[in-house]
Amino acid sequence: MARSQLEIGRTSCPNIRRGFSQLDFRPSWCCSPLGVAPAPGRRVLAHGPARAVGGSKTITVGVLTDESGPAASEFGTAMNGVKAGVGVAATEGYKIKYVVADSATTTTGALSGAQKMVEQDHVFAVIGLSALTFSSAPYLTSKGIPVVGAAFDSTEWLSPKSYNMFSVIGNQDFTKVYTTTGQFLKSQGVTILGSLGYSASPSSAASARSAAASAQNQGLKAGYVNDSFPFGSTNVAPVALAMQSAGRDCRRH
DSSP, X not given: OOSOHHHHHTOOOHHHHHHHHHOOOOHHHHSSTTXXXXXXXXXXXXXXXXXXXXXXXXXEEEEEEOSSSTTGGGSTTXXXXXXXXXXXXXXXXXXXXXXXXXXXXXXXXHHHHHHHHHHTSOOSEEEEESTTGGGTHHXXXXXXXXEEEOOOSOSGGGOTTOTTEEETTOOOOTTSOOHHHHHHHHHTTOOEEEEEEESSOHHHHHHHXXXXXXXXXXXXXXXXXXXXXOTTOOOOHHHHHHHHHHTOSEEEO
């Protein structure tokens, strides 16, 4: 996790603080946004004396995801995981109700969905499973809503201001260049790299650029770099022809 338990214990996030006094916060539903990959024995948000598991209170959790629009194909099974997690939590005595906000794969949709869940559905926390979570992050932070999800969309999870955001897959700064990529490509005999990223996804666009830079650092050629491919487009023929013209022997997307 990005923050230590000590740091979490000092947070000013009202929902997190209130939740610690109400729940033991065991990880069967909060440690994984899909609820199916808990870390046995690990208490992620533990704070204060533990209380008995379960209780009569129903906790409402929001799920921000891309059920429609260009990114829908990536998140078609997301709700299956959430449902499974809610089922597991029920066996441990937790009563969890979930509401879903479909971003429609738009930044405005992600923000309005988050606003509805907070202001109308009064969610305790939000599970972020969207390519556009970053567009709702400042709002959710301003409202002190805990966000559990996966840091694959952008770098908001790394911000010191995002004290309420917890990634279950760790945090990667997509704007940084990592030597591992170039070293691996070189070890596999690559000489010319073609790199492709989505324009609507900050992490995808930045990864396309950083992969090219990492390859160049190892003496390889970045023959084709495109960080502006339209989200949802299936017209890849121009890209394939451009990569072929550049003589690339490896592609990354």
